[in-house]
Amino acid sequence: MRTHPTGRQLRIGNELRKLREQAGLTATQAGKLLGVKQNQISNMEAGRVGVSPQRASTLAGHYGCGDRELVSGLCDLTSQRGRGWWEEYREVLPGPLLDLAEVEHHARRLRAAVTVHIPGLLQTPEYAREVFRQDVPELSPPDIEHRVSFRIKRQTVLFRDTPTPHHAVVHEAALRMQFGGADVTRRQLRHLLDTSEREHIGISVIPFAAGTFAGSGQSIYYFTGAVPQLDTVNLDQSHGPVFLDSEAQLEKYRVLLGRMESTALGETESRALIHDIVHSL
Template structure:
């Protein structure tokens, strides 16, 4: 049996939350649903698929009256098509596959970064230099796989019909860092300006003058689901990606983003800052 994807694990976790809110253990839930306790465990571990009707039936047995959440979970169960990222299953870490799947299904995305341009906005040349400087040195083939994967992830911002709404808050340090040298840095800044002209993309900058602010020590990424309960935070750490979805964690990072955005420059002044940095290169 193939290891469940991040999305399948999340779906199972949400079923477990529904059961726990109903005050049921797995054995009691199995009796209500007419299945064995082991089958309940497999559902909550993301190891078995189910229909939208089955999700609604489970929600009914668990006395869940949150219609938007039930509808979102039903749609989640129905979306079984494997995406483009499956072609890279043996070429990049599994966490990157989960990230691409999460971004693909997100209703909107938010990033806050301090030392690098967000991956979804990186040029090929900028990203190449980032991968070349990885703490654990990557082989040329691995670099090419990571680079190709990152560029493919960016396609969600270019869909003609429904591009994913995206907001990025970038610290001035990232804008001024000459990753790959002046030419690459200048091309990257121009790319930011070009992307910021798109209606679904909003850029904010935080200047050095803003001083210390909440969350300044890490890159934070937030994927909005169809309902707030299905939002996800992911943190890019030295040992890999960390995905967070507990209610308290989501509340914490929603509040954090609000505070960060409150001290950031508006889009127009952000573009002015980028132009100034380009002139100084």
């Protein structure tokens, strides 16, 4: 039995619990339908024991879930087993960071909206290093290098054979924040321009001239799952990633991201603004 379930394992259990509760069944009743004891259902819902695609499908059937796409997406989530590259960092980085990499790895689409930092998946190593040097409490040099290498490895989702589409909304403030000085910032912005030329990567800038806007002050990362119910929101906090997945939370951040995207300049205008900032450094 697992003592420290991963984010994916917890999410599977949470989704099964939602389906059971929507069916109006107790864990004891669900166990009788499946032919197991109540604690087996509780352990599955807590992520402490594994759930096969077949068992997930059987449970969804017992719970009367007629949403075939949701059941298929949930079964796909349960089949995402195996040791991912992020596991090599298990002893040196906090668990939520590994959960972040796993969610990114399996997401169908990535969206981000940031106001102070360049989005992590679009950072250069030297820029990321300067960001981590500002952490409180202060990180040791080895810890910084672990985080930098981990962040750069996460970026493989954008450059693998079948890259994940990514659209980022970046406030002008993030473009002008000189982490590491003008030279580091200049190289970071040129990297943004280079990556934005890829068909699957879009970057839109909210200029200072836009004034106030919904979602200002937040760093939001949105991961699209197989179906909307399996989407995930990550709020990038100083103490680490915070994951949200309730229906109300997902809808809230869909609306916020939509408003931020509509406030931003078009991608061509955004590239022009980034070019201007580079030349001003």
